[in-house]
């Protein structure tokens with residue numbers, strides 16, 4: 001498991017990270033979200049050792065993350081970092097070697113990834129001759145080439161169209177085994193909601209929410225939605241609930257007494273077809289807005 005514990009970082013007078021602590025659990029995708037300047041890139045740079053923290057630690061399986069172990073982490077930096085004029089295959093082999101692969105293994109992994117990305121025929125082309133979307137795919141291949149023990153991806157999907165995002169996600173899912181923790185930052189909350197198991201929300205250098213996406217978007221589980229074919233106005237007379245809104249067959253209400261929940265469902269069924277019944281989910285965008293207010 002990757003853990004950041006109490007990371008603090010100042011730039012002059014500005015406190016960019018203030019006691020940032022969270023876990024990135026193996027085999028789960030953790031989304032890292034926050035407004036511009038919240039401190040996501042700074043955190044990721046500290047994890048990768050590109051930047052030093054003023055206080056705090058980065059731990060790998062409970063021990064300080066050493067430079068040696070860091071070499072096995074896959075990183076996609078915000079500023080990217082591939083060489084525009086270098087041939088794609090040479091470039092990926094170079095990154096594989098840099099992370100400790102033998103020449104044969106680096107080539108084997110490179111060719112497998114290029115094949116997988118549909119770029120095998122472009123292997124000897126310079127990176128800059130590819131479309132931006134394809135350059136981004138090569139960038140993710142560079143983070144994956146050495147079969148990383150953990151992945152830290154700074155905005156890996158920015159600028160990609162939905163099909164390209166899906167292709168990248170498929171690749172990640174294939175390559176990332178159940179032992180690999182994945183942390184990725186993103187501004188695209190819909191994407192984060194779709195892809196992530198866990199979420200860390202950063203606001204002005206502080207963690208303001210963290211947990212599983214399911215937990216965070218369950219919100220207040222006492223608010224229910226009922227959708228029936230007929231009129232749902234009868235709910236107004238039910239005790240143990242507080243009706244928030246009824247419009248035709250759709251009602252939103254707070255359950256004040258848990259025992260009443262199933263009674264409402266039975267009552268609704270006895271009156272006709274029930275199309276929807278259950279606790280209201282909160283959109284991740286609302287969680288985010290609430291947490292970063």
Ligand SMILES: Nc1ncnc2c1ncn2[C@@H]1O[C@H](COP(=O)(O)OP(=O)(O)OP(=O)(O)O)[C@@H](O)[C@H]1O
Nearest residue numbers: 011014016034035036037038039040041042043078
């Ligand atoms: N090298 C630096 N020198 C001075 N200030 C910096 C430096 N790097 C980051 N900062 C400041 O630290 C804060 C956090 O920046 P960071 O890039 O980590 O945010 P972010 O969450 O990644 O934002 P974005 O989503 O815009 O990439 C910002 O206020 C930024 O201006």
